[in-house]
Amino acid sequence: MLPLCPYANLVDEMRALFFDSVVLHLLDTYRQPQPDENEALIRVLMAGICGTDMEIMKGYKGFNGVPGHEFVGVVEKVTGGYSNLVGKRVVGEINLGCGVCDYCLRDNEKHCPERATLGISDKDGAFAEYLTLPLKNLWEVPKGVADEQAVFTEPLAAAFEIVEQVHVRPTDKVLVLGDGKLGLLASFVLAQWGTDVTLAGRHEAKLALARQQRIKTKRAEELPKKKAYDVVVEATGSAHGIALALDMVKPRGVIVVKSTVAEGKGIDLTPAVISEVTVVGSRCGPFPPALEALESNRIDVRSLVSAVYPFREALKAFEKASEKEVVKVLLDFRT
Numbered sequence: 001m002l003p004l005c006p007y008a009n010l011v012d013e014m015r016a017l018f019f020d021s022v023v024l025h026l027l028d029t030y031r032q033p034q035p036d037e038n039e040a041l042i043r044v045l046m047a048g049i050c051g052t053d054m055e056i057m058k059g060y061k062g063f064n065g066v067p068g069h070e071f072v073g074v075v076e077k078v079t080g081g082y083s084n085l086v087g088k089r090v091v092g093e094i095n096l097g098c099g100v101c102d103y104c105l106r107d108n109e110k111h112c113p114e115r116a117t118l119g120i121s122d123k124d125g126a127f128a129e130y131l132t133l134p135l136k137n138l139w140e141v142p143k144g145v146a147d148e149q150a151v152f153t154e155p156l157a158a159a160f161e162i163v164e165q166v167h168v169r170p171t172d173k174v175l176v177l178g179d180g181k182l183g184l185l186a187s188f189v190l191a192q193w194g195t196d197v198t199l200a201g202r203h204e205a206k207l208a209l210a211r212q213q214r215i216k217t218k219r220a221e222e223l224p225k226k227k228a229y230d231v232v233v234e235a236t237g238s239a240h241g242i243a244l245a246l247d248m249v250k251p252r253g254v255i256v257v258k259s260t261v262a263e264g265k266g267i268d269l270t271p272a273v274i275s276e277v278t279v280v281g282s283r284c285g286p287f288p289p290a291l292e293a294l295e296s297n298r299i300d301v302r303s304l305v306s307a308v309y310p311f312r313e314a315l316k317a318f319e320k321a322s323e324k325e326v327v328k329v330l331l332d333f334r335t
Contacts, residue, residue, distance in 0.1 A: 012031070012032035012034070013028075013029045013030065013031070013032060014030055014031075014032045014129040014130050015027065015028055015030065015128065015129050015312075016030035016066050016124075016127065016128035016129070017068070017127035017128065017314050017315075018030060018066060019057065019065065019066075019067055020064055021059075021062065021064040024057065024315065026312075026315055030066070030128065032130050033124060033131060033132045035077060035078065036132070037079050038079065038081065038134060038135050038136070039078070039079055039080075039132050039133060039134050040075045040076075040079075040082075040085060040090075040132065040133060041076050041078075041130060042071075042073040042074065042075055042076065042090065042092070042131050042133065042138075043073050043076050043129065043130055044071050044072075044073045044126055044130065044131060044333045045071075045072050045074060045089070045147050045332075045333055045334055046072050046147045046148065046150075046332055046333065047068050047070060047126040047333070048071070048152065048155070048328055048331075049068075049317060049318065049321040049329045049330075050069065050070055050155065050181065051180055051181060051182065051237050052069070052120060052260055053067050053068060053119070053127075053321075054321060054322065055237075055260060056120070060260065061120055061121050063119075063120060063121060065125070066124035066125050066126075066127055066128045066131075067119045067120070067125050068118075068125035068126035068127035068128070068331075069094045069118045069119040069120060069125050069126055070126065070151055070153075070155060071091065071092070071126035072089060072090070072091050072147050072150035073090060073091075073131070074087065074088070074090070075088050075090055075138070080135070081135065082135045085135070085138065085140070088140050089147075089150065090138040090140055091138070091139050091141055091150055091153040091287065091291075092118070092137045092138050092139070092154075093110075093133075093137040093284065093287060094118035094120070094137075094284065095109050095110040095112070095115050095118075095137075095284060096109070096115055096116045096117070096118070096134060096137070097109030097110075097112030097114070097115045098112050098114040098115070101114065110283065110284050118131070127314065129333060139153070139287045139291060141153075141291065145291065148302060148308075148330065149294045149301055149302065150291075150294065151330060152185070152294070152301040152304070153290050153291060153294065154287075155181060155185055156189070156293065156299065157284065157285035157286055157287050157289075158182065158185075158258070158282070158283065159182065159185040159186045159188070159189040159285065160189055160290055160293075161283065161284065161285025162233060162256050162282055163189065164286060165256070165280055166254055166280060168195055169195075170193065170195060172195055172230040172231050173196050173228065173230050174190050174195050174196060174198070174229060174230065174232075174233070175197075175200060175228075175229040175233070175248055176198070176232075176233045176235060177200050177220075177232060177236050177241055177244060177245055177248070178200075178234070178236035178237060178258075178259070179200070179201025179202065179203050179207055179217075180201075180206070180235065180237055180327070181328050182235045183199060183235035183236075183258075184199070184206065184304060184327065185299075185301075185304075186235055186258065187199040187213075187215050188210075188213055188215070188299045188300075189293075189299065190233070191213065191214070191215050192293075192298065196216075197215055197216065198215075198218055198229075199215055199216070199217050200217070200218045200223055201217070201219070201220060202219065202220050202221075204219075205325045206325065206327055209303055209304065209327065213300065220244075223248060224248075225247075227247070227248060227249055227251065227253070227275070228248065228250065229248050229250060229253065230249075230250055231249075231253060231254045231256065232245040232248050232249045232253065232254070232255050233255075233256045233258060234255060234256065234257045234259055235258040235259060237259050237260075241257075242255070242257060243268070246269075246271040247271075249275070249277055250275075251275040251277070252276045252277070253277055253278070254279075255272075255277060255278070255280065256280045256282050257279060257280065304327045304328045305327070305329075306320070306325075306326040306327045306329055307320050307326070307329050308329075308330045309329065309330070309331055310331075310332050311331050311333045317329050
């Protein structure tokens with residue numbers, strides 16, 4: 001039985017999903033956060049359940065608290081400046097650095113060794129009625145972008161990070177491994193470069209979504225038994241994904257690793273040495289190109305929404321998100 005919430009009986013209360021390191025609970029009374037200096041209080045409109053959220057339920061990062069990091073919301077209060085943001089719809093970058101280390105001073109807070117990460121590490125996240133973030137982390141959502149689109153900004157930015165890190169040439173053959181949310185978004189972004197992109201996965205309904213965007217697909221079991229691709233994006237969400245990527249990438253090719261998994265597994269990098277393969281870890285990405293792609297409708301994210309649940313049915317939403325054919329489940333705080 002869940003102990004009495006330590007934040008109950010306070011004036012500023014809200015509903016929230018709380019993960020106690022073992023079980024996910026929907027609480028009616030949880031402490032509403034208050035913004036520190038140069039922060040905003042944001043009322044959440046919609047939030048998306050991500051593969052990382054599902055891994056947290058398995059023990060990833062040892063997190064306990066309010067998960068969730070994909071959101072769109074309305075600024076209700078600011079401290080320290082940017083008062084023009086009050087009443088505006090925003091999305092937010094999820095890393096909060098210490099502000100004083102070399103990484104932060106070089107505008108690289110996502111690698112600050114003391115950072116907190118919204119809904120993932122040391123910071124309550126978006127599966128609650130309210131959250132706080134630094135003002136510098138916020139981006140205003142263009143008027144023409146619906147909430148159901150805006151909630152994809154953070155994962156779409158992570159897909160754009162691939163082309164920020166790796167020079168993908170029009171002549172390259174690119175393979176995206178994994179037909180989940182991030183794999184689909186990565187294939188959508190890479191296709192914008194006029195590149196020969198193939199998405200490989202195990203779920204026909206998900207692969208069909210890529211074909212609707214004129215992206216080639218293959219069943220994972222039908223992949224050629226040879227090193228055939230210049231760039232391989234590993235987005236399987238599986239501890240076995242890197243080994244498969246090493247089987248697929250050409251000598252002197254590039255593997256971009258996107259998966260974050262709770263399961264620990266040893267990785268034999270000998271093939272990477274022998275074939276002189278470059279392995280690139282890839283995480284959060286730039287919000288401006290993601291918002292521009294949504295505003296211009298260059299990338300269709302609406303087709304990825306498998307289900308929308310009111311927040312009061314959040315536990316059912318997590319059950320739905322665990323189904324194999326499901327792509328993206330959204331939580332709607334507006335109802």
